[in-house]
Structures are given as C-alpha cells and as structure tokens.
Amino acid sequence: MAIVRSFALPLLAAFFSIQHHVVASVTPAAATAAPSPDTASFLRCLAVDIPPQVVYTNASPSYNSVLESSIKNLLFVTPSTPTPVAIIAAADASHVQSAVRCGARHGVRVRPRSGGHDYEGLSYRSLSAVRPFAVVDLAALRAVRVDAGRRTAWVGSGATLGELYYAIANRSARLGFPGGLGPTVGVGGHLSGGGFGLLLRKHGLAADHVLDAVVVDATGTLLDRATMGEDLFWAIRGGGGGSFGVVLSWKLRLVIVPATVTVFTVHRPRNQSATSLLTKWQRVAPTLPPDVFLRIVLQIQDAQFESLYLGTRAGLVATMTRWFPELGVKPEDCIEMTWIESVLYFAFYGTGKPAELLLDRGTKPERYFKAKSDYVTNPIPSHVWERTWSWLLRDGAGLLILDPYGGRMGDVSPSATPFPHRRELYNLQYYGFWFKNGTEEAEKHVGWIRGLHREMEPYVSKNPRGAYVNYRDLDLGVNDDGDGGDGVTGYEKARVWGEAYFKGNFERLAAVKAKVDPHDFFRNEQSIPPLPSSRKGLSVVT
Incomplete structure (x- = not known):
C-alpha cells in the first residue's frame, strides 16, 4: 500500500x-x-x-x-x-x-x-x-491509501485530485481514476457533485466509482456505507456538497489504464473551417469509440481540439481518419505517453513536466472569474456558431469549453446517482476571467457571460434548462433564508435551481434530506431542502 x-x-x-x-x-x-x-x-x-x-x-x-x-x-x-x-x-x-x-x-x-x-x-x-x-x-484530512492488488483507494476529502493521481501512479503504472483535469480541485467536492474528466466516456463519472464513504451527519454521528444506508450513500455521490453531512473520506474503485495513451492538441482558426468542424463535432464526438475523448475550447477566433486516446498513436490516427477526417489529424500531431503523463499534459499544457507538480495545492488566487454551464441535447446549427464567434470578439469576452458525453455515460441510468445528465450530447461551459478589481470591470465580464448564456437558450436543454452542480451558478436561484416559520429552506423555491442541476432526482434528494437532516442544519444558498411532509410518500431507495 x-x-x-x-x-x-x-x-x-x-x-x-x-x-x-x-x-x-x-x-x-x-x-x-x-x-x-x-x-x-x-x-x-x-x-x-x-x-x-x-x-x-x-x-x-x-x-x-x-x-x-x-x-x-x-x-x-x-x-x-x-x-x-x-x-x-x-x-x-x-x-x-x-x-x-x-x-x-x-x-x-x-x-x-x-x-x-x-x-x-x-x-x-x-x-x-x-x-x-x-x-x-478538511485540508489536513488528505491521506491517500492505495491497494493496487484490490484496485481500490481510500482518500480523504481534503486531498486534491493531483494528490490522488500521484499516489495511484506511485503504486501502479496501469491504474488510474476517472476524475477531472484540475489537480488542485478537492476530492470531496468533486465526488459530491458527480465529477467528470477525460475518462468519462470509457469509465463514467468519478462518483460512479465510489464504493464506501465515511460521513459525519447532522447529529455528529460517524457513519459508513453500512450504517448510513443506501439512500444517503446515493445522495452523497452527486447531490452536491454541503447538504447532507461532512464526508471525511471515500473508498474508490480504480480503473485499468493501458501502458500507452495518446494525446493531441490541434488548432483550427475560424477562417480555416472551424465552424463546419465544430458543427460536425457535435455529432461525431459523442458517438466515437469510448476509448476516445475529443473536446473543444473556443477562444477569440480559434477552435482548440484536445483529445485523449486510450491506446497508441496509430490507433488514434486511424480512429480520427475513419470518424472525423475533416479535422485532418496527422501522426505528427499525436504524442504517446503514460496515463499519468497525460494528466500532467492536460493540467499544465506541456510534456516533460515532473509528477511532483501534482502535489502543488496552488497559491492565492490571481484572478476573478464567473462561470455558467449548459447541456446540449440536439446539435446547435452552424449559423448559431457563426454568430457565436462575434461574441468571442467582444470586450470582456471569455471562452467556451465543450465536453462530449456518450460512451459509458449512456449506459448508466440517469437515476443511478443524483447526476441526471447522462443522455446529453455534451456539456457546454462558459467562463469569464479578469484580473483588475472594480465594478466596471466585473460588470463587463459578467455581462458578457450572462449575455451569451441568454443567446444560447433556444439551442440547449429545456424543461428544465440543465446545469452541472459542480459548476455552481447562483444566477439559477438561491434558497430563502429559512429563518421564518420552522426555519427550514423552502422546497418550492429551491426547485427552481434544484431541477436544473438534478432534474427528477431533486425530489428524491429532498426526501433523503428530510430523513437525515430534517431541521436543515447543513444549509447554504443552494443546499438541498428537506422534502415537505405534504409531498412525502416517495420511496427514497430504488
């Protein structure tokens, strides 16, 4: 170990x-x-x-x-x-x-x-x-214990994804974990919201691989999976952090990774068919073999295509030639490496980086940012993308990231965990960044991201318009203060944002909340409210 x-x-x-x-x-x-x-x-x-x-x-x-x-x-x-x-x-x-x-x-x-x-x-x-x-x-509770023989790991919630990946790679070159790209992201929050990264099309969400957990509930009682019950265990694996208790540690099932993986990053400017490539990508990326992940970053007038392939250079080139020849990927675009090297590649955009970089928990922030997210069910027309390029030239413009689903995601029921968006084509993220303080600067960048989000409304998921809880967005709505009457957050008001994150799973989450924290001790501006007694009768465990 x-x-x-x-x-x-x-x-x-x-x-x-x-x-x-x-x-x-x-x-x-x-x-x-x-x-x-x-x-x-x-x-x-x-x-x-x-x-x-x-x-x-x-x-x-x-x-x-x-x-x-x-x-x-x-x-x-x-x-x-x-x-x-x-x-x-x-x-x-x-x-x-x-x-x-x-x-x-x-x-x-x-x-x-x-x-x-x-x-x-x-x-x-x-x-x-x-x-x-x-x-x-929980930063001090960050120990990582890897059992390579059983392909499991116990990890404290205060560990970062980088620390988890580093520990796994130190134990075995053939094991990995399907978490996110950011090495300073906390394991606890990542798993609490579902968690996805470049392995999701092969292995699903990070939370799909949670085998056990240790939680402090609203009475201060310490629970594991056997004692918390399957309803609470279901809720903590995607229901968002800060609603049901304090998760201290998680037991994870690790996944097998090949000895060689391959990556590429290729740029296609707007004036070199970026719009048509982007339009076709929407149909291709979610249907590629699950060993391939192909995402896009849009910034200024450039489409950056990034791929991780669980195999060799020859396999990736052959796959791209068959499925997406228009992208024009060549062997010289592709780099073979180990899985842990690919983690470093996407985290720090380069090769030859030392693995110890994954242990850096980060410094004080240097920028301001605002983010929003959407889910896309049907491909967005090319004329909409052509119009979007003009948004990326505006003063205060940020960037967009498109992460495809499909593969393993489509094989898992949307009710298997609280994360409901498994059938969507892709997740669309909006980011605004700025480095100067001041109201005018903030309004410019936040105004850009909110404006583009409004512009895309006709073309994304509906009833409800979806969002990812790990990209939390208070523009969707906030809880009431809960300090009137019985002091409990109002369920109907919370549904406005809750169903965007969780769709039909929101009511079940509220039923779990009513069972384990009926007085709403664990509460924040977007915490799950207890299901009112007038709506109870729902079976919590399925």
Missing part, C-alpha cells in the same frame, strides 16, 4: 482513526427545531473538545491566511464578503463531530470545505451576514 510521500504521519494517523471509529447504527435526528444562534456559546463549546491550535476565529492572527488558503476566486476575497465566525482546521474525525454537535446545539451552521473550488464560494462564504456560520476545513 502506498501513501503520498509528502503527507505527514499525524495526518495519516488521523485518516486511519476515521476508518476505525465508525459507529454501528444511525443516531436519530434531533426532535426539536434548531436553536437561535449563540456564537459565544458555540465558541466556548468548541474549546471544550477541540484543541485550540485547530480553531481559528477573527481574533486569531492566522485567521485570514487560513480562510484564504483554499480560495480560488478573488471575487470572494473582499472586506464585504460575510466570513465564518470560526474555521475548524480538522485534523481528526472527532474535530468534525464536535464542530457539528456544537453548531447544532448553539444554532451555528457548519459548511465543509475541501479544495475551495466551489464556483460561488459557498464552502467558505455566505451571501448574508445575518446568520453566523462556521467552516470545517
């Missing part, structure tokens, strides 16, 4: 303590509604059971550095951003349990944070300063 070598022994011990202290039964949810917030009592409660060196408050000299350690977007590093009353940098499962119990007792909700990549920052910030909250930071 291999452990990522840079991990400290105390963190490894903390990881194993999670594995050996899972309780044998589910503790019933509290029978009374959540109390009014009492921040002072909450902090005193933390001091009883948690070492002072892992609790940071506004009075702590390191508070800002700990808070900003995982922030990836400068939009959320401002004096006006509501911040947590405390950050618990958990080094042990018991720290998370105590934080949840103290929060439930004193009316201070807890938000878990793994990698900090949440596009709207909901793992560490709030839209309102009215209701206090705390953050449980």
